[in-house]
Amino acid sequence: MKIAISGKGGAGKSTVAANLLYCCKARHLPTFAIDADPDANLGLILGLDPEKLALLPPLSTLQEVIAGKHAGGGAFVDLNPSVEDILEDYVLQDGSLRFLKMGGIKGGGTACYCKENAFLNAILTSVLLDRPESVVLDMSAGIEHLTRGTARGVELMLVVVEPTRAGITTALAVDQLAADIELPRVAFIGNKIRSVADQRYLYSSLPRERILGMLPFSETVLEKARQVGRSGFQEMDLMVGIEGIYQQIGGGG
Ligand SMILES: Nc1ncnc2c1ncn2[C@@H]1O[C@H](COP(=O)(O)OP(=O)(O)OP(=O)(O)O)[C@@H](O)[C@H]1O
Ligand SMILES: [Mg+2]
Numbered sequence: 001m002k003i004a005i006s007g008k009g010g011a012g013k014s015t016v017a018a019n020l021l022y023c024c025k026a027r028h029l030p031t032f033a034i035d036a037d038p039d040a041n042l043g044l045i046l047g048l049d050p051e052k053l054a055l056l057p058p059l060s061t062l063q064e065v066i067a068g069k070h071a072g073g074g075a076f077v078d079l080n081p082s083v084e085d086i087l088e089d090y091v092l093q094d095g096s097l098r099f100l101k102m103g104g105i106k107g108g109g110t111a112c113y114c115k116e117n118a119f120l121n122a123i124l125t126s127v128l129l130d131r132p133e134s135v136v137l138d139m140s141a142g143i144e145h146l147t148r149g150t151a152r153g154v155e156l157m158l159v160v161v162e163p164t165r166a167g168i169t170t171a172l173a174v175d176q177l178a179a180d181i182e183l184p185r186v187a188f189i190g191n192k193i194r195s196v197a198d199q200r201y202l203y204s205s206l207p208r209e210r211i212l213g214m215l216p217f218s219e220t221v222l223e224k225a226r227q228v229g230r231s232g233f234q235e236m237d238l239m240v241g242i243e244g245i246y247q248q249i250g251g252g253g
Contacts, residue, residue: 001024001031001134001135001136001155001249001250001251001252002127002128002134002135002153002154002155002156003020003135003136003137003154003155003156003157003158003249004137004139004143004146004154004156004157004158004183005017005020005136005137005138005139005157005158005159005160006139006140006141006143006157006158006159006160006174006178007141007159007160007161007167007170007171007174007191008141008160008161008162008166008167008170008171009140009141010162011160011161011162011167011170011191011192012160012162012191012192012215013037013138013139013160014035014037014041014042014045014138015045015191015221015233015238016158016160016189016191016215016242017033017042017045017136017137017138018042018045018046018233018234019233019234019235019238019239019242020136020242020245020246020251021033021046021097021136022233022234022239022242023242023243023246023251024096024097024134024136024251024253025094025095025096025097027096027251027252027253028095028096028253029096029134029251029252029253030096030098030132030133030134031096031097031098031133031134031135031136032087032097032098032100032127032131032133032134032135032136033046033094033097033098033099033100033136033138034099034100034102034127034135034136034137034138035099035100035101035102035138036102036137036138036139036140036145037138037139037140038103038104038140039140040058040101040103042099042138043056043092043099043101045233046094046097046099046233047233048092048094048099049092052092053092053101056090056092056099056101057090057101057103058101058102058103058104059086059090059100059101059102059103059119059120059123060102060103060104060105060106060116060119060120061103062086062090062119065086065119066115066116066119067115069081069082069083069115069119069122070115070118080118080122080125081118081119081122082122083119083122083123083126084126086123087100087123087126087127087131098133100123102120102123102145103120105117105120105144105145120145121145121147121149121150124137124145124146124150124153125149125150125153128150128152128153128154129149129150129152129153134251134252137154141170141173141174142177143157143174143177143178143181146181146183147181148181148182151178151181151182151183151184152182152184154183154184155184155185155249156184156185156186156187156249157174157178157183157185157186157187158187158188158189158212158245158249159171159174159175159186159187159188159189160188160189160191161188161189161190161191161202161206162190162191162192163190163192163193163198163199163201163202168202168205168206171188171206172206174186186210187210187211187212187249188202188206188207188210188211188212189211189212189213189214189215189245190202190211190213190214190215191214191215192215192216192217193214193215193216193217194216194217199214202214212245212248212249213241213244213245213248214241215238215241215242216237216238216241218235218237218238220235220236220237221235221237221238
């Protein structure tokens, strides 16, 4: 299973990512948990050690490592440096999960072939196209880390949508961005659903056949978000819906 998760800021991307990752972990499925949101907080939601997380540098900031990967290239950027060592050295292991923090991409989605972007692209190429492990990629709405090349390796992009006009607008924009890079499959998940009216609103505003499911608004999740660590992770209110979605997307294990 190689999935990417996108949607409007605050829609619940990281919450959905963390809970899907929990489904993988509970089945001992080797899985890369990748935080590709520049405003990185997936690690905290997953309940990883905050001190270890703070010490884990975003991959985009590894100046010396990146320079080393391109050594001898002179003015040319090696578009496909080997990154297997990175997938060992700059990860936090948690059971069968391997957590990686990507950091921001330079130039925000413009065709920038600088060393940093080539390096991040090589990492995504490795995990999405070469390696057998499952992948859950927590992204921003911009999906700027993906290119036509790496999008081929994403079996499914899940767009998390709150039942608001702004949520719909962003979800449809993400759908278009994904189509632009020929990403094979995009589906939607409604989140923070409080009523039948919320459900109806989403069904009438999005391509109905591509809505995979709806997750309820949970007071417990909100309450936990006010406390330290694990906000909304492995929360019963969400787990039933998440399990259903995991089964539908053929998570495996
Ligand atoms: N189903 C839900 N019920 C109640 N609160 C929720 C639900 N899903 C997410 N939240 C809360 O909404 C907030 C945003 O969730 P989350 O961080 O998962 O979103 P995000 O899309 O990853 O946000 P960002 O764009 O900041 O990365 C958090 O406080 C989270 O606990
Ligand atoms: Mg997030």
